[in-house]
Amino acid sequence: MSVVIETKQLTSVRAGRTLFSSLSLQLCAGEILHVEGPNGAGKSTLLRIIAGLLSPQEGQVLLFGQPQYEDPELWQRNTLFIGHKPAVKAELTALENLHYQSQFDGAEDVDAWHLLETVGLLGLEDLPAQQLSAGQQRRIALARLWYSTAPLWILDEPFTALDSRGIKLLHERFQHHIDQGGALLLTSHQPLTWSGERLQKIRIEPHDEALGYE
Numbered sequence: 001m002s003v004v005i006e007t008k009q010l011t012s013v014r015a016g017r018t019l020f021s022s023l024s025l026q027l028c029a030g031e032i033l034h035v036e037g038p039n040g041a042g043k044s045t046l047l048r049i050i051a052g053l054l055s056p057q058e059g060q061v062l063l064f065g066q067p068q069y070e071d072p073e074l075w076q077r078n079t080l081f082i083g084h085k086p087a088v089k090a091e092l093t094a095l096e097n098l099h100y101q102s103q104f105d106g107a108e109d110v111d112a113w114h115l116l117e118t119v120g121l122l123g124l125e126d127l128p129a130q131q132l133s134a135g136q137q138r139r140i141a142l143a144r145l146w147y148s149t150a151p152l153w154i155l156d157e158p159f160t161a162l163d164s165r166g167i168k169l170l171h172e173r174f175q176h177h178i179d180q181g182g183a184l185l186l187t188s189h190q191p192l193t194w195s196g197e198r199l200q201k202i203r204i205e206p207h208d209e210a211l212g213y214e
């Protein structure tokens, strides 16, 4: 399988604390990498570095063998990052959010009504997002996964606030993505249901430099 994303010897120091050092990983097409670790260990930091939103103190990130920042267009086309806070516009309705987000992402021919139905928000389309529950807002943010063509998804705590149906829906979407040859890097405090070779795990431990694949 071809390598989608690779980090070489990453070190991150925040607020004077070394979160991880010399962290090297590889994620191939058709694989999931679950980043584990306790609160504050540095999981979101790692994802943000890989997404190009933060710089490491040392080390390098490669996408399809190309160094980060060398080709921003390649990066933008091939990666999708969804952070742990749902990035929805509070004053816009769910439908307006989906229109706005898909336009911002440059996605063409997105049927926002269909998307709304897919993520289970039909009937709530006219409410401003700020009047929706946490799980409903999360569903708006995650709707991007149904039109994204990026091979690499980087998702920080995507299951947060979702009910069991939402979690199942998301698992199915992930399965589809990796079946299509996509790659998925995520954090989650909830266990994932996958098993076998397609799921890798890496654990970040605070205070020391213990990192390892399971």
Ligand SMILES: Nc1ncnc2c1ncn2[C@@H]1O[C@H](COP(=O)(O)OP(=O)(O)OP(=O)(O)O)[C@@H](O)[C@H]1O
Binding pocket: 014, 015, 019, 037, 038, 039, 040, 041, 042, 043, 044, 045, 046
């Ligand atoms: N903007 C920031 N400036 C300085 N330090 C930060 C900033 N954001 C986070 N940190 C610190 O970096 C460390 C790692 O934070 P991070 O969010 O990566 O942890 P995490 O493993 O994702 O935690 P959680 O499981 O709680 O989401 C924490 O000690 C945090 O205080």
